[in-house]
Amino acid sequence: MISIKELSKVFHTKDQDVQAVDQLNLEIDKGEIYGVIGYSGAGKSTFIRLLNRLEDPTAGSIRIDNQDITSLNKGKLRLARQEIGMIFQHFNLLWSRTVHDNIAFPLEIAGMTKAKRDKRVEELIDLVGLKGRGQSYPSQLSGGQKQRVGIARALANNPKVLLCDEATSALDPETTDSILDLLVDINEKLGLTIVLITHEMHVIRKICHQVAVMESGRIVEQGDVLDVFLYPKEKVTKRFVDQVMGDPEREHSLNLINDTYKTGEILQLHFIGENTNQALISEISRSFKVDVNILHGKITQTQKGAYGTLFVQFAGEEQEIKRAIEYCRSTSVEVEVSPHV
Incomplete structure (x- = not known):
């Protein structure tokens, strides 16, 4: 045009x-x-x-x-x-x-x-x-x-x-x-x-x-x-x-996460487009022996779909946490793992 x-x-x-x-x-x-x-x-x-x-x-x-x-x-x-x-x-x-x-x-x-x-x-x-x-x-x-x-x-x-x-x-x-x-x-x-x-x-x-x-x-x-x-x-x-997408409280929140959650793994999950509608957290809770704590998140909408970021903690046995992380990665949700945010 x-x-x-x-x-x-x-x-x-x-x-x-x-x-x-x-x-x-x-x-x-x-x-x-x-x-x-x-x-x-x-x-x-x-x-x-x-x-x-x-x-x-x-x-x-x-x-x-x-x-x-x-x-x-x-x-x-x-x-x-x-x-x-x-x-x-x-x-x-x-x-x-x-x-x-x-x-x-x-x-x-x-x-x-x-x-x-x-x-x-x-x-x-x-x-x-x-x-x-x-x-x-x-x-x-x-x-x-x-x-x-x-x-x-x-x-x-x-x-x-x-x-x-x-x-x-x-x-x-x-x-x-x-x-x-x-x-x-x-x-x-x-x-x-x-x-x-x-x-x-x-x-x-x-x-x-x-x-x-x-x-x-x-x-x-x-x-x-x-x-x-x-x-x-x-x-x-x-x-x-x-x-x-900027969050003025984000740095404070992540410092608080560091100070509060000393065990398990901290994950940053990126939900893109239709993925934002997936019941990922509840599916993990049902399928794996891990405790999932939602720590911090934000979502925004565009004409082509939504984009969201969510920080969660997986707590439990090390092997079970690894299995839960691998499951996350098998979906179309992007995963970043960091023991210390």
């Missing part, structure tokens, strides 16, 4: 040249929710603006649905942009227009008749959960409602791609989750390809299928969200994963 080759953007300033995006390559499949994450200054906002040529690239190419966006003249680009919706961090609504008229605005520009505009706007208002608010003004809406208007406006022309530029950064956590749920719903109902940039791993974890990590204008790591959570390679990726 989206193919990006050797994409670069250099900003020329009075004092220096700034390489915002540096030879970026990316493939995004149709119907995918693709997350791009990076800290401030990583180049992600410039990257997403390059996708609809709000910024022109210095080098490289962008193909969307087999059309080379980078080679289009202004007239053809205007038409191509009708198939690329965009929502923004600070909503970018027209404050003198009602909800209805904000959503209708791109349809007016496209030359749609008023009767068709009104029908389409009502469909979109219903889709984003704003029924009855069509005649309200932005100043009368909450942050989440404003973003819903922004999403409806971005969908007005039935785009093939929806670009989300830090779409939830200005919202509180509960409202963020409701907007993310709406994006998932839209993705599933319309089969829409969504490219979402953020600095919050919670956003990636909750709705994205694939993720790319940006640093200094480059993609330093990419892949399936669950794989990136499980096996982060780069330092910056590990910092992002810690946003969700």
Whole structure:
């Protein structure tokens, strides 16, 4: 659906040249929710603006649905942009227009008749959960409602791609989750390809299928969200994963485990995807003569499944403990054994 080759953007300033995006390559499949994450200054906002040529690239190419966006003249680009919706961090609504008229605005520009505009706007208002608010003004809406208007406006022309530029950064956590749920719903109902940039791993974890990590204008790591959570390679990726999986009490808990449990074996179990539903602990208790103490654990959910970590103690006869550990390893649960954590 989206193919990006050797994409670069250099900003020329009075004092220096700034390489915002540096030879970026990316493939995004149709119907995918693709997350791009990076800290401030990583180049992600410039990257997403390059996708609809709000910024022109210095080098490289962008193909969307087999059309080379980078080679289009202004007239053809205007038409191509009708198939690329965009929502923004600070909503970018027209404050003198009602909800209805904000959503209708791109349809007016496209030359749609008023009767068709009104029908389409009502469909979109219903889709984003704003029924009855069509005649309200932005100043009368909450942050989440404003973003819903922004999403409806971005969908007005039935785009093939929806670009989300830090779409939830200005919202509180509960409202963020409701907007993310709406994006998932839209993705599933319309089969829409969504490219979402953020600095919050919670956003990636909750709705994205694939993720790319940006640093200094480059993609330093990419892949399936669950794989990136499980096996982060780069330092910056590990910092992002810690946003969700990090546990400020973990070190204290492990020190307490060391001090309290002097016998048996301490295991760290990693449950992945459907494995999180396995009754492993109860099965071990029934099948082996070992005492199982659950010491510390955490679980998180991604679009591709759950990931959980559990610290347990196996106590009992040495041979029986070994048999229980071997049984764990025979399942698809990953096992790390350490007598002293």
